[in-house]
Amino acid sequence: MPGRVLLVVDMLNDFIREDGALYSGPEAVKIVDKVAALVKEFVSRQEAVIFIMDAHAPDDLEFKRFPAHCIKDTPGAEVIAELVDCAAPGETVYKVYKNRYSGFFNTGLEQILNEIEPDEVHVTGVCTNICVLYTVEELCNRDYQVVVHRDGVASFDQEAHRWALQQMESVLGVDII
Template sequence: MLSGLLMIVDMQNDFVTKNGSLYFPQAEKVKPVVIDIVKDRMKREYDLIFTKDWHDPNDLEFKRFPVHCIKETYGAEIFDDLKFIIRDYSKINFVMKKRFSAFYGTNFDDILKNLSPKHVEICGVDTNICVMYTVEELKNRDYDVVIYENGVASYDEKLHEFAISQMRDVLGAKIEKWRSFNAQH
């Protein structure tokens, strides 16, 4: 059965919680938006896919970025408010990834083939890294992609804007503003 799918990219403590190793203040603006999107899509019985950076302690990525999201640590977990909201929802898959794209070295392709979504909606962090590189591969597989611009963020506003323009103008993803759950009903 064709259905909608919401993908929540890397909303993990090391990125979006104060004192996280790669925390950035702009994450505070997207956390409530992501929560609102997730609540709405759960009410509509969407499938949810959460990506998680999931690194070994000696990952090669740490030559470019500070150590972050070591598997099985607090920093690698979904931030607490969101984790609480999804705790009893059954239509969830987690994709543990070691690189920017959710496809690289994961079972994400198989999950998508199994779920057969008619479109993929995206929110999360970082716009110019894991969001953009996953959107690129979704579009190369001919998925319709909607990105909620106010539900994604980056540590750098110029890179955020660049990534939004690349995903819209080059990759052909649809960019929308999320309207509050309460405003929709």
């Protein structure tokens, strides 16, 4: 049944908590309430919520560029409690584990979206200029109508955050609301 889908990208302890291995900064903390409200809204309407979750092996090559973070089966790789409390995994709540910037690379995201056939894909999460951007780009390549919530995305780098939003809007044709 067509409708909307909410993607929640990397709202994980290692990115959102100040003591996280790769803390995304105070701007990331500021979006938690907005993302939680969106999760509640989508769940209450029985619209799909898909948590896109960074999940790395301890020896992942990405750790040559970034500090080790979101190691599989550790607390740092778990969705923050504020969002878990809004949506327990179930009929309309999914978890997709990734080990690259895009939520599509070697994951089940495409299959889930193909089954749901959404009219719109709404996107929130961190980091705007990394995993959010590369996941949005892949959504656009697959001709999805994409909506990014300006107050539901954040980055540790404000200049890159603004640049990514501008690219998504002007180059990819994404609706930024």
